[in-house]
Amino acid sequence: xxxxxxxxxxxxxxxxxxxxxxxxxxxxxxxxxxxxxxxxxxxxxxxxxxxxxxxxxxxxxxxxxxxxxxxxxxxxxxxxxxxxxxxxxxxxxxxxxxxxxxxxxxxxxxxxxxxxxxxxxxxxxxxxxxxxxxxxxxxxxxxxxxxxxxxxxxxxxxxxxxxxxxxxxxxxxxxxxxxxxxxxxxxxxxxxxxxxxxxxxxxxxxxxxxxxxxxxxxxxxxxxxxxxxxxxxxxxxxxxxx
Amino acid sequence: xxxxxxxxxxxxxxxxxxxxxxxxxxxxxxxxxxxxxxxxxxxxxxxxxxxxxxxxxxxxxxxxxxxxxxxxxxxxxxxxxxxxxxxxxxxxxxxxxxxxxxxxxxxxxxxxxxxxxxxxxxxxxxxxxxxxxxxxxxxx
Numbered sequence: 001x002x003x004x005x006x007x008x009x010x011x012x013x014x015x016x017x018x019x020x021x022x023x024x025x026x027x028x029x030x031x032x033x034x035x036x037x038x039x040x041x042x043x044x045x046x047x048x049x050x051x052x053x054x055x056x057x058x059x060x061x062x063x064x065x066x067x068x069x070x071x072x073x074x075x076x077x078x079x080x081x082x083x084x085x086x087x088x089x090x091x092x093x094x095x096x097x098x099x100x101x102x103x104x105x106x107x108x109x110x111x112x113x114x115x116x117x118x119x120x121x122x123x124x125x126x127x128x129x130x131x132x133x134x135x136x137x138x139x140x141x142x143x144x145x146x147x148x149x150x151x152x153x154x155x156x157x158x159x160x161x162x163x164x165x166x167x168x169x170x171x172x173x174x175x176x177x178x179x180x181x182x183x184x185x186x187x188x189x190x191x192x193x194x195x196x197x198x199x200x201x202x203x204x205x206x207x208x209x210x211x212x213x214x215x216x217x218x219x220x221x222x223x224x225x226x227x228x229x230x231x232x233x234x235x236x237x238x239x240x241x242x
Numbered sequence: 243x244x245x246x247x248x249x250x251x252x253x254x255x256x257x258x259x260x261x262x263x264x265x266x267x268x269x270x271x272x273x274x275x276x277x278x279x280x281x282x283x284x285x286x287x288x289x290x291x292x293x294x295x296x297x298x299x300x301x302x303x304x305x306x307x308x309x310x311x312x313x314x315x316x317x318x319x320x321x322x323x324x325x326x327x328x329x330x331x332x333x334x335x336x337x338x339x340x341x342x343x344x345x346x347x348x349x350x351x352x353x354x355x356x357x358x359x360x361x362x363x364x365x366x367x368x369x370x371x372x373x374x375x376x377x378x379x380x381x382x
Contacts, residue, residue: 105325227328230298231299
């Protein structure tokens with residue numbers, strides 16, 4: 001009897017460990033649009049527009065997928081000059097994770113018990129998700145394009161809250177989030193671990209009257225890795241000479 | 243619309259230009275396929291490579307196309323991100339200056355001699371790497 005009890009106790013940590021999914025590996029973006037995920041969508045706040053520009057698809061001028069821009073933001077978008085984006089100084093400007101996560105590039109995840117590192121091929125960005133709140137940065141800490149991400153598990157879903165993001169584009173057409181944007185992401189595995197699905201929700205009341213969410217999916221590729229993204233602003237000269 | 247331009251000249255270039263001008267917006271946003279390129283049109287050029295850069299954010303193939311009157315047009319054809327193109331079989335040595343190539347793609351909305359490559363056939367007439375499609379480029 002005692003031997004059997006020890007056997008059960010010994011198995012418990014394994015059971016607990018198995019309850020936490022392992023997202024580690026190389027994930028290629030599924031470039032097709034996906035519908036709101038039935039397991040992630042219920043967690044998205046009311047008054048949130050679903051942006052259907054995931055992957056290579058992007059919105060045209062003055063198209064924001066249901067986001068309600070404040071008047072000042074709308075005016076800035078109207079005055080946005082796309083050609084300015086193709087200047088040498090802007091051609092390699094790094095977006096924040098708000099735009100970059102859904103960009104048509106793969107990610108690679110290294111998952112530990114205390115942190116999870118997400119390498120993004122797009123602009124060689126690397127995100128760190130801290131499972132310990134002591135790594136939450138104070139309000140006056142520097143803002144970056146990857147921000148400060150604190151994570152926890154809710155069942156089989158990884159929930160990540162990111163702040164301290166530096167202002168950057170949301171939709172690549174003249175709409176930028178502020179330094180005070182807050183991003184809530186949920187990740188889960190699907191198809192027996194062959195797919196990774198995420199919702200990325202953001203709120204930025206300084207510029208928007210509602211919130212936005214993107215649903216993003218990736219498929220697992222064994223043996224591939226994120227490669228370097230050496231951005232050469234010389235591409236701007238090719239546009240300029242046309 | 244699908245116009246093919248021969249090595250000896252360009253057929254329908256004016257028509258292409260006019261159509262593109264009509265479809266043009268002021269948009270030439272970096273990285274924005276939907277804004278910058280017209281996925282409902284296709285353009286094809288045949289000519290000689292005079293330059294090839296294979297660097298992020300986009301590779302660029304420069305193709306000189308001789309027109310019927312003997313003058314020359316210089317097209318610039320943009321690849322997807324080279325880090326992605328490597329996975330589709332391209333390398334920085336896929337194309338060389340002097341190669342005679344045929345490039346098909348989606349034209350710039352503003353009428354410039356600029357396109358996003360769907361497929362590029364090398365001197366042997368075979369496609370380099372795996373061609374793109376609208377679904378791939380547009381995320382559909």
